[in-house]
Amino acid sequence: MRTDTGGRGPTAAVSFAWLTALAWLAALAAALIHGPVLTLAANRLVPGVPVSGGSALGPVLPAILALSALAAGLLAVSPGRRAGAAALALAVAAAGLFAGGLGHGAALRMADQPPAARAGLGAGAWLAAALLGAALGLAVRRCRQPGLGLVVVGLGLVGLVAAGRAGLFDALSLAVEYAARREAVHAAFVEHLVLAGGALGLAVPAVILLSLWRRGQDAVGIAIGGVQVVPAVALLGGLVALTGGLLRAVPPLRDLGLSALGPAPAMVGVAAYLLLPLWRGLAAALRAPDPASLDAARAMGLTDAQILARLRLPLGAPLLVGALRVAAVQGIGLATLGALVGAGGLGRIVFDGMAQFAPDLILLGAVPVVALSLVAERTLSAVEDGMRAGLPA
C-alpha cells in the first residue's frame, strides 16, 4: 500500500482521522451508557442482572466521556508529538476515572447485599477498557518516545495494584475471587513462568545445537516445520503416553522426579513449538551481514569465530531478540495448555473455572496470561527497537 492518500490529497486523510475519532467515541459512549458495565448476581455461579454505565458510574460518566472526546479530538487534529502527549495525559485520566468509578459503583451496589452476592464486570466495561487501551496505544505512538509504552504500562499496573491494595476494587467479584485464592494464584503464576521459561531454556540450546549440524539442515527444517502442524493438544497427549512408556522401560528415571503427568512432558511439548521461530531467527541473524562486509572481514584475516563474534552476532542481534520475542509470547500462551497434563500454571485456574462454569475464576487465570504475554511482547520489542537504533544504517 502506498503511504499517500491517493488523488484526493491531505483532506482525505484529515476527514478519515475525524471519522475514526467519531466512530471510536460513539463506540465508547455506547459501551458505557447502554452496555452492561456491571452485572449483579446473587452468587458467583448464577448469571447476573446487567447494570448500565449510566447508573453504575454516576457523575463520573460525563467526565470520562468529555476527557475521551478531548483526547480523540486532539489525536484527530494533529499527528504531532505535543498533541499526542496531551491526548496521552487525557486518556490516562479517563482510564483512571473509569477504573475508580467502576470500583466505587460496585461498592455502592454491594453495600446492602448478602456476602455471597457478586458484582462482576460486564461486556460494556471490557469493551470500554479495550477502546481506552487502543487510544492510549495510539497516543503513546504519537509521542515517538522509545520506551514510553513500557513506562505507561508499568505506571498503570502500579497504580491499579496500589488502588487495589487501598481497597478500591474490593467490591468487584474478580477481587473477591482473588482474595479467596491469593496463594493459589501466586503459585500458579510462578509455575507458569517456570513452565514457559523452562521451555524457552530447552528450545534455545536445542536450536543452537541443531544449527551446528551442517549436513542435516534440510531434514531439521522439515522436522521443525512439521511440529507446527501437530495440534498442541495432540502433541501433549502423545508425549504423556511416550513418557509413560519410557518410565516403564527405565524405572530409575522415576527417582529423578520424572513422571508421565507433570511439568516434564509439558515443557518438552511447548519447547517443540518454539523451535521454529528461534530457528528462523537464528538463520536470519547469521545471514544479517552483507556479503561484501564478510569478504572484507575475511580479507582482513579474521577467523570464522571472530566473524561470528564481531560481525554476525552484533548485526543479527535485533533479529535474535525478535525471534525470542515471538517464542516467548507463544511459550506463555502454550504453557496454559500444560495444566491439561498436570503441569499446573495459570491454565489450572482457567480449567478449574471452566469446570465450575465460574466466569470470574476463568478471568483470574486468563488475565495474568494475557498480561504476561503483552509485557513480554512489549519489553522484548522495545529491546529490539533499541538495538536496531544502535546499529549503523
Place this chain on the structure above:
Amino acid sequence: MSLRPIVTVAATGLALAALSHPAVATRIAKILGEAPRRALDAERLLALALQHLVLAGTGLALVAGLGIGLGIVATRRGAAALRPAIDGVAAAAQAVPPVVVVALALPVLGFGGPPTLLALVAYGVMPVLRGTVGALETVSREAREAAEAMGLTRRQILLSVELPLAAPGIVETLRTALVLSIATAAVGALAGAATLGTPIVAGLQNQNTVPMLQGACATAALAFLGDAAMLGLAALARISRPRT
C-alpha cells in the same frame, strides 16, 4: 515446482491416520506397557473426525471471508492510516491464546461448538488479514499503473490484476489458518465440543492411553492432510498465476 513436499506431508498424514486405527493403537499401547483398555472403534473415530472437520472448516470459511475482505479494504486508497492500528490489534490478539478465548467465551455462549467457533475466528482473523495485506502489497506498482493506463476500473484492477497476483501469498496465509483452526478445534474439546480432541482430553483425565493416542494421532493426521490439500491449492494458484 516439484510435488515432493505435498507428497511428504500427505504421506505423514496417512501414516498418522493408520496409527489411530484401533488395532494399531492398541498394539502401540502394549509396546509402551499400558494396560490394554478398550479402544475407540473406527466408526466413532470417523464421526469425530467429520465433526472436527466441519467445525474447523466453518471457522476457516469465516476467517477467510473476514480476513481477506478486511485485508482488501485495508489496502484501498485512503485507508493507509489504518495500517498501524491493524498491526497493533494483530499483535494484541496474538497475546490471547486460543484456550483462553475458548474459556472466556464459555460462560457467555455455553458448552459446545459456539465458544470454539468464536475462538477460531478471534484467533484466525488477524493473521489472515495481515497475510492478505502483505500479499496485496507485493503486487508491483508497475502492474497496477499499467492496468490503470489500460483504462481498467478500480474493481477490475482488484479482480483481474491484484487478487490473481496476490493469490499465492493469500493461499499460503490460509494454509497457516487451516492448521491453526484444526488445532483450535481440538482445544474446543475442553469446552465440550465433540471433536478429535475429546478422546485426548477424556483419556488424559481417566489415564486411558489407547483413546488418547488414537485422538492425538487422528488430530495430527487431519492437520497434515489439510496442510497437504492447501499445499496442492497453493501449487495450483502458482500455476494459474498470470505471468508478469
